[in-house]
Amino acid sequence: MSKYFYCLLSVMLVFSCTSKKEILYLQDADQYSNKEISYVKSTIQPNDVLRINVSALIPETAIPYNKITTGTGGASVELMQLDGYLVSENLTIKFPVLGVLSVAEMTTQQFSEFLKHKLEDGGHLINPSVDVRLINAKVTILGQVGQPGTYSFTEQNITLLQALGYAGDLTINGKREDVKIIRLENGVQQVAHIDLTSADWLNGPFSFIKPNDTIIVDPNNPKVKSAGFIGNVGTVISVVSILLTTVVLITK
Template structure:
């Protein structure tokens, strides 16, 4: 009887030790651990950086004037442009009508009556000023509206809802992106999140420790840019648990086969 139960007791002991060693401490889960112990903490203001137009961007451009009929000669056929109503929303219930332009690989868009206009490298404000100058000889008191139709980021790895998200086009933070993806589960590595950025001809990878308050003061990583990708790694004990579960399942099958064989051939 003792010889039969000894392997079972040993197996239970090994499983218990493994589970205890894989427990996650609170220090691995808490954001901003080094914040001062105050009710109100002042943070430096952050000015959203104006986005620069790149190849492939989807632009909304609309011309208007006192004589709207004349202004419409410079507008394409009306299309529906999606506009987020609330910062951080994944879907965009509000819509408006206007002209949508996809920036070509050569950096130009084609506007009726004005022809090809180079837009790459300009901000929306700079393009607005450029277009106002171009239509001024033809329209009285012209107005031009320019904005980006989309602002997309991707969140992958150890998050509850990985995917590609459309967020607020004016200002989106790293925590709004994580919130859109359902936040980080207990199995996520908060102290080594990677931000992949391909923007304005430069490619960079940032290593971010979300357990440190310094992330709140670093505008370069706190505020996201169009097409940013956040990658969240799993904790090592998560990987260990998965491997342990696989090994345990395999050993269970082997033990069952051995036990069955012993019962048949003894």
């Protein structure tokens, strides 16, 4: 009977084991220490919500160029749109006094400079200060993570690892060698494949997350193999017990 037991044990190990090499992050990280960081500058995209604040030496002169805030203080996109400027599919916004303005191929900082010069050159304000912020930045994380979902962030830059941290990290069943990032920017869709067990992506274009990115973590090979066969430890014990009992009865 012992040979049957060892056969069953071998099957269990094949379907349930994950090697150390498949789990550890950034296994060659020491090679990338002291590297200069290149921060990502995201261009403004359709459906972005911008908060634009215009100020001047004489505050009253800037009032016509600011939206009257509603004071809702809400965090949902619908409420933020009341105080912000929703970017259209044509990459335009409707700005007080100045009318329709294009934000195409501009970052928030570039549009801030553009608007400042437009107000000055048009004789609207003298030496104005313009602050532009994206207020609905979000990333969607799906698959084998602790808490899949869509997460908002207010920082100008967050890393891929920070984003995964929002979702509670990858589960033990997450495929770390091939994390997919789907990015839609300037009407072009990109799909990147990131190997988290290596550090060679740290200086690449996907080391920082851009607003509206989607991160997908597929199940690893042991999880795929066990799907519909051996789902968890309890199931394993039950299956082995039944098989051993059957073997004992047959061999009596």
